[in-house]
Amino acid sequence: MSIGSDRPHAINWQALADALRGPLLRPGDADYENRRRVWNGVIDRHPAAIACCADAEDVCTAASFATRVRLPITVRGGGHNVAGLAVRDDALMLDLGDMRHVDVDPQARIARIEGGALWQDVDAATQPHGLATTGGFVSTTGVGGYTLGGGVGWLMRRCGLAVDNLLEAEVVLADGRSLVASEQRHADLFWGLRGGAGGLGVVTRFTSRLHPVGEVLAGVVFHPIEAAPWLLRTFRDVTPKAPDALTAMLVVTSVPPLPFLPASAHGQRAIALAYCWSGAPEQGARTVAPLAGYGQPLGRHEGVVPYAVWQRTFDPGAPAGHCYYWTTSQLDDLDDMLIEVLLRHAEAPPDPLCELHIHHLGGAVANAPSTATAFAHRDTPFFVNVIGHTAEAGRFPAVRDWTCSFRTALAPHARRGVQPNFAGETADIDTRAHGVVAQARLAELRARYDPLGLLAAWRGG
Incomplete structure (x- = not known):
C-alpha cells in the first residue's frame, strides 16, 4: 500500500495532541518555526505537524497515529544531517530534542543514551568517569543520525566506529510497536541500524560501549x-x-x-x-x-x-x-x-x-x-x-x-x-551509500519493518 492511500480526508490532530505527553505543534503555533528548522539553513521545509516527544511512549503514540492515517514520518534527533533528513514537507516530524538523558554505568563501561542526545551530552556524562566512545568531529552532532550512518570520529581508529560500539538499541517501529535490537534479539534489524542510514525505526535509546579515554x-x-x-x-x-x-x-x-x-x-x-x-x-x-x-x-x-x-x-x-x-x-x-x-x-x-x-x-x-x-x-x-x-x-x-x-x-x-x-x-543516501548486496538486504528489512514506507523520508525528497 502506498503512502497516502486510504488516508482520511481530515486528520484529527487534536486526538494526537491529547494522547501525547509533549506538545504537538502545527503551523502557526508558537515554537513551530523554531522546531522545524534544522542545522543546515538551506533546508526550508514545513511538516504537517511536529510531535515534541517527551519519552519513548510518546514516540509509540505518534508513530501509531501516523500509521493509521498513512502519514510519512521523519525523525529529528540533533537535526544536524546536511541533507535535512529530519524534516519533510507535509510529514509528521517526531522531535526527540527533549529526550537527551545519558545514564552511565562506569563499572560495566556502558552508556544508555536517549535518542535526542547530542555528543556533548554524552561527553558531559562519560568524561567524569574517564570514559568515552566514538562521537562526531563536532560535539553538536546528534547521536542518532550520526550512529545510524556509521559514525566516524576522533576515536574511531582505536575504538571503532559508533556502530561498532552499539550494544543494543530500543526501537519504535513505524506502526508504534517497540522492541530491543541487539546481536541476540532481532539481529537482522540490528545489522541494518548500524550504518543503514535510517528508515527502519525510531531509536529511542542507544546502549553503547565506553572506553578509557580521559x-x-x-x-x-x-x-x-x-x-x-x-x-x-x-x-x-x-x-x-x-x-x-x-x-x-x-x-x-x-x-x-x-x-x-x-x-x-x-x-x-x-x-x-x-x-x-x-x-x-x-x-x-x-x-x-x-x-x-x-x-x-x-x-x-x-x-x-x-x-x-x-x-x-x-x-x-x-x-x-x-x-x-x-x-x-x-x-x-x-x-x-x-x-x-x-x-x-x-x-x-x-x-x-x-x-x-x-x-x-x-x-x-x-x-x-x-x-x-x-x-x-x-x-x-x-x-x-x-x-x-x-x-x-x-x-x-x-x-x-x-x-x-x-x-x-x-x-x-x-x-x-x-x-x-x-x-x-x-x-x-538511497542509491550510493551501500553496495548492491547490502542495498538489497536493507530494502528487504525496510519492507518488513516499515511496509508502508512511512520512515523512508528521502524517497519523497
Whole structure:
C-alpha cells in the first residue's frame, strides 16, 4: 500500500495532541518555526505537524497515529544531517530534542543514551568517569543520525566506529510497536541500524560501549597553502602505518582570526593538520612528529587536554543556520595526480568558509568484518569531504556548484560509494551509500519493518 492511500480526508490532530505527553505543534503555533528548522539553513521545509516527544511512549503514540492515517514520518534527533533528513514537507516530524538523558554505568563501561542526545551530552556524562566512545568531529552532532550512518570520529581508529560500539538499541517501529535490537534479539534489524542510514525505526535509546579515554594529545597546525603538496604526500605515507591511537586529518581552509595565528595571514587559504592521539602522550608526540614537526608553520595550538575539550574545538566552524552543501568521496590512494586535483579546486572556493577535509581510516575501523554492520566503507584507506559553506544565502548557488564540480573532478579517482553522514543529496543516501548486496538486504528489512514506507523520508525528497 502506498503512502497516502486510504488516508482520511481530515486528520484529527487534536486526538494526537491529547494522547501525547509533549506538545504537538502545527503551523502557526508558537515554537513551530523554531522546531522545524534544522542545522543546515538551506533546508526550508514545513511538516504537517511536529510531535515534541517527551519519552519513548510518546514516540509509540505518534508513530501509531501516523500509521493509521498513512502519514510519512521523519525523525529529528540533533537535526544536524546536511541533507535535512529530519524534516519533510507535509510529514509528521517526531522531535526527540527533549529526550537527551545519558545514564552511565562506569563499572560495566556502558552508556544508555536517549535518542535526542547530542555528543556533548554524552561527553558531559562519560568524561567524569574517564570514559568515552566514538562521537562526531563536532560535539553538536546528534547521536542518532550520526550512529545510524556509521559514525566516524576522533576515536574511531582505536575504538571503532559508533556502530561498532552499539550494544543494543530500543526501537519504535513505524506502526508504534517497540522492541530491543541487539546481536541476540532481532539481529537482522540490528545489522541494518548500524550504518543503514535510517528508515527502519525510531531509536529511542542507544546502549553503547565506553572506553578509557580521559586526556588526549591533540592539536592543530596551520601551514601556508604552498606546503600542501608536501603535507598531503606525507599524510599519504605516514597514516597507513600509524598506530591505532592516532586519528588525523588535513583541512584546506581560510586562516581564522585566532590569537596564535598572525594577523597578516587571516583570511588567506592555508592547510591545517588536526590530530588526536588517545594513547600515552610521549608516544603520541613521536608518532605525529613527521606531520606536526614539518617546516615553518603559520602557528600551532597543541597539548594534552581532556577529550571533551578537544571534541568541542571545531564547534565554532559549524554554526547552525549557515548554508551548507557537502559531498564525500572514498579513495584508495592519494596519488600525485589526485593531490593536484584536490588543491586546484580547494584553493579558490566561492566563499572563504568552504573547506576540504582529507581523512584516513584503517585501525579498528578496518579490522571489523566488512559484513558485520551495514556501514559500507571499512576498507577505504582515505576519504575526503568537500564542505560547501557560506553564511550568505545569496552565495549558496555558487557554493553548491563548486561542491558539485569538485565531486565531478574527483570521480575518476574515487570509488562509487558515499558515506551517508556526509552526503548533501538524499538520492545519494538511497542509491550510493551501500553496495548492491547490502542495498538489497536493507530494502528487504525496510519492507518488513516499515511496509508502508512511512520512515523512508528521502524517497519523497
